[in-house]
Amino acid sequence: MKELRLIKKALLPLSWIYGFITDVRNILFDNGILSSQKVPQKVIAVGNLTIGGTGKTPVIEYLTNLYSKQIPTAILSRGYGRQTQGFVEADATASASSIGDEPFQFYTKFGTDVNVSVCEKRVEGALQINRRHPDVELLLLDDAFQHRAIRRDVNILLNDYNRPFYEDHPFPAGRLRERRHGAWRADAVIVTKCPAFRDVSEKQNICNHISRYTREGVPVFFATTRYEAPLSYESTPVQLKNVKMVAGIANPTPFAAYLTTRFIVRDRRVFVDHHNYTANDVEDLIKNLKSDTFVVTTEKDMVKLKPLVASKGYAARFAYIPVSVDFGDDEPAFVQWITSQIGNRFENGRM
Numbered sequence: 001m002k003e004l005r006l007i008k009k010a011l012l013p014l015s016w017i018y019g020f021i022t023d024v025r026n027i028l029f030d031n032g033i034l035s036s037q038k039v040p041q042k043v044i045a046v047g048n049l050t051i052g053g054t055g056k057t058p059v060i061e062y063l064t065n066l067y068s069k070q071i072p073t074a075i076l077s078r079g080y081g082r083q084t085q086g087f088v089e090a091d092a093t094a095s096a097s098s099i100g101d102e103p104f105q106f107y108t109k110f111g112t113d114v115n116v117s118v119c120e121k122r123v124e125g126a127l128q129i130n131r132r133h134p135d136v137e138l139l140l141l142d143d144a145f146q147h148r149a150i151r152r153d154v155n156i157l158l159n160d161y162n163r164p165f166y167e168d169h170p171f172p173a174g175r176l177r178e179r180r181h182g183a184w185r186a187d188a189v190i191v192t193k194c195p196a197f198r199d200v201s202e203k204q205n206i207c208n209h210i211s212r213y214t215r216e217g218v219p220v221f222f223a224t225t226r227y228e229a230p231l232s233y234e235s236t237p238v239q240l241k242n243v244k245m246v247a248g249i250a251n252p253t254p255f256a257a258y259l260t261t262r263f264i265v266r267d268r269r270v271f272v273d274h275h276n277y278t279a280n281d282v283e284d285l286i287k288n289l290k291s292d293t294f295v296v297t298t299e300k301d302m303v304k305l306k307p308l309v310a311s312k313g314y315a316a317r318f319a320y321i322p323v324s325v326d327f328g329d330d331e332p333a334f335v336q337w338i339t340s341q342i343g344n345r346f347e348n349g350r351m
Helices: 002-030 056-067 101-113 122-132 180-185 200-211 253-262 279-286 299-311 328-342
Strands: 042-048 073-077 115-118 138-142 154-160 188-192 220-222 224-227 242-247 264-270 293-298 318-321 323-326
Touching: 042 056, 042 328, 056 073, 056 101, 056 138, 056 154, 056 188, 056 323, 056 328, 073 101, 073 122, 101 115, 101 138, 101 299, 115 122, 122 138, 154 180, 154 328, 188 200, 188 328, 200 220, 220 328, 224 253, 242 253, 242 299, 253 264, 253 318, 279 299, 293 299, 299 318
Parallel strands: 042 138, 042 154, 073 115, 073 138, 154 188, 188 220, 242 264, 242 293, 293 318
Antiparallel strands: 224 323
């Protein structure tokens, strides 16, 4: 631990340089030297200051469930880790390699009810969606807090309870993509991955820390991660006791902690975030697996592993844990706030 602190201290000058570069970029946007373009859809952006998982995917799914039945909705992502370039719209031929694992998870979950597309340039992506689907009125931008070329109507910043941005530094000494005061652009902050029980004074303390970096009056909402009942890779409920944990996500610690409290974890394998699984990986995971033990993964890993697992006939030995975001007592206030931001004017199902 002492060595780690010394390494971080030695890297701080590089973090100052990195932070200065991101500051310059933001100043150019703030002063109109670099422009942000308005697109035809109402835009809600969800992102973070921190490198790695802060729970963006469950929040995007929450917003999709909240609005997609009332208003034509599209999800636009960069499609990190995909093997394609440019604009790609998800269809029946889509895969994690063609659109990225998280967008493929969106498509797998929502199908044709919601348009799911990927494009490195969000403005281009939004305009392509409008040309193909002019009825789409709400655009959800996944992981777009730093993507300032597209103007947004609502900017939601996520802050991991376990890794608060206000205690961190820019890369490489820390895990921030830009300096803390980037939170000034947020219209709201959601503190994700909170413990199930939170002390009122602790919540106020967190709000006080966050308010040092946000505009006056910006609301802060608190949310936990809800782990749903496990499902097999054959999409049927399954009873678990002994499990082998497998995860290729940015921060597997909460997932590991949950499994440990619910099941007997016999073994665990952790891969890098966005790991591209291979047939050899599947054989390695199933090797020496006892008959009473399931390989248990996250939903993000499932969408990549499922085709490989099914092709080898192992689907009955694999299961995953779906997750969702739970605002608890904050849900009414959050729904009221977000609805007021995008406009609560629906006529015949349209905004």
